[in-house]
Amino acid sequence: MSAPPKPVPLTTVESTETSESGAQTLTLSVGPQHSGSGHMRLIVEVDGDIIVNVAPDPGYVHRGIEKIIELRNIIKSIPVIERPSIIDASNLNHAWVRSIEEIQGVEVPRRGQYLRTLLNEMNRIMSHLYWLSIYGVFLGHTTMFMWPLGDRELFIDLAEKLTGARITYSYLVPGGVRRDLPPGFAEEAVKRTEYFEKRLKEYDRIFFNNPLFTSRAKGIGVLSKEKAIELGCTGPTLRGSGVDADLRKDEPYAAYPELDFEVSTRPDGDSFSRAMVHMDEMRESCKIIRQIVKKIPSGPIRRKAPIVLPRGVAYGRVESARGECSFYLIGEGGDKPYRARYITGSYRNMAAIPAVLLGNRLADMPTAWWSIDYWPVEADR
Amino acid sequence: MSLSHEREDALVQKLKENFPADIKETNIIRRARLEVTVAPEKIKDVAAFLRDKLGFDHPNGVSAVDYNRENRFEIVYHISSMRVKDMRDLVLDLKESVPRNAPKVGSLVSVWSGVENYERESFEMFGIEFDGHPRLEKLFLTDNWDGPPPLRKDIRFPTD
């Protein structure tokens, strides 16, 4: 019982202050109940309607996952690992099993690697589509809210056929995957990805070429290349600033070394280029899915892996939809890890929020803020 | 993928040449994973050297580990390089140890400004104080959190 509890402001306007130059600034708290904030709060100081100071206030979904993992064995932790970003569950799951396998020294069969990659890429598309729909509704474009959420169901259906669940798969386990491909999956996947690529062209016509969007996104929320690297940004945020960093190319894992795809970058670093990086990645993911169902090898999908975590250290990382997701895992011989540090893409991109918002107008906040694809649950863990 | 550790050996060599007394221990876990343990007083110099001379400009995260049996905290900076394209798969773990009863170390925000949030989290989850940090406050926990730092090993919360 140290300090007395701070009162929660009842109104959204917290205070008015007068700066040294005589200008009055106003402190607003945006969120957590606000259609433009998600489950976090941004404390924004505005001068007129120019943002002069931003302090993110996360932690509304902090669930103490790092402590929970220390108390559970490595199989029981898999559903917990997925929850921070259930729209991108399999990528986070992959980071976890990858670090476990690194300590255990288990080699995954090639068919298992391909199935993992397949689910990862479908997840990347689903996650980007969810991002796009929220981006649309932030900008007041209701069609762009409905269409991506509708087309996301194409891939949710596919994933449900493969794993048995809509979005929380718990599909990747140490040593391989849980189920094999269902019959007729390949034709359905090819059909749906081809249809989806056509839809992406329609998205371009209705939203990304639309002056209603481009005039609100071009030149807004600029994050320079040097700043993005220095702040430790990752994923589409980093690639939108012109750095061609992608773990799928830089440190190829699973089936990625055998697949042909490109890393998309945009040099400008504004909201528009970050949005276009997402669009390009969805196209590339469609290509990857078609390649996988074409050249998936036959063989076992899973190899027996022990349920204990031997003594050792691993830093396993994968490229999730929001950037690099990594585990710093320390095993001590039992079935539970001694320490599992969990660093996700959104958590790393949180440092970029003040950088992209400063100097913009308050009305541009949703455009700039949501373009870095910040998923508060993933950042809070 | 080659299995030799030439790059890692060269990095270790360079670090040992420049800081012969301060590099306490180096360990190559596997290819592209490297651990370097440094004395806490000198970590700022080593970090600045890594950033300026060796190209490690990209902070990946900061972990803190509680070794309560050995009565110490370990703070690990995971850093990588974006400037040097051949080294992008390499993650260097820069480690330092502090005694558990007086956890106070220097902050590295002046070297990599991206580590600000991670150091704040280590402060609230382990109670480690970072000297020179611009905003050492609570990040995720409630404002009136009155419990102990929750991620310490000796803390057990009642479960149902």
Place this chain on the structure above:
Amino acid sequence: MAPIIGKAKAAVDISIAYLTGIRHLFHRPYTLRFPQQRYAVEKGYRGRHLLHLDRCTGCGICAWICPEKCITIVPRGQRWYPQYFYGRCCFCHFCTDYCPEFALEETVEYDIAEYTRDRLVWSPERLSKPPVKKDDKYVFSVDTIGGASQVPQKEE
């Protein structure tokens, strides 16, 4: 000259955007009207559990592997069976995978909402009843010309 060209291009782009939207007025409907139409969930979907009372030995492996402690083993006469609290189950079905006697099975039933919390406790007897068959099964079909829509499942 340049501003005029820019304005003309903007006008064209906006018109294209509107036309793209209007074109979709003539597509087949996309929405699944839920209570009347049901999505044909395939076998293997991880819905609620089905317990085969004759196979279950009450060993308790399901309760051990459960990440949420949602399973309790309760006595029924001479034997012991799992009892599920669906206010906690995360439908990961590790219990089904780990069951050595294959006494647990996935079903396609997912709509098990309740008004009160204690109705969410499923006793072994309730778990052993197979789900009620519901008609009006629809699937999601992708047609390159007509777009994506819900169509009735074909009899095979």
Place this chain on the structure above:
Amino acid sequence: MSAQRTAQEEDPVATLAEGLSIWVGKLSDLVKKVVDTGPIRNVINWARMYSLWPVNITTACCSAEFGAASGARHDLERFGVLPIGSLRQSDLIVIEGTITKKMAKRLRMIYDQMALPRYVIAMGDCAMSGGLFHDSYSIVNGAHEFVPVDVYVPGCPPRPEALEQAIIMLQEKIRRSKVYEQG
């Protein structure tokens, strides 16, 4: 206390006001009775059933499935469910997942600010019992600990159809209940 009481009894205005308030009370009881027995109740309940506007608050990850449910394929607007930013105009809180101690305070505040009648749907395991995170240090084990819950939807996360079923169940509950006992 007693001195005040006698002074009030002697005051003719206060006596009149007291008498009037008794009459107003009796009248309002009569109005309630008429409303609850007659077809007026059906009309009011019908209006409430099909304008369930949820508050735009997302507590955790089940919001992904709430988003999918309000998207094109499941389209919650068929049931009159339209997520809205203003909490004074809304009737429904869908608690989408884990409630942390930090959020619980805000959630209760939002619930208190909403106008009557107000309904609560607990969506997902975490809103019912803490779910996967039941042994964590920073969460509340279930929404029923601080707000009254009308419908519980199990699942982690529930399918959008399960959420739609919960909304149909809530509409059924509204249809059957009395006008003045709701919320």
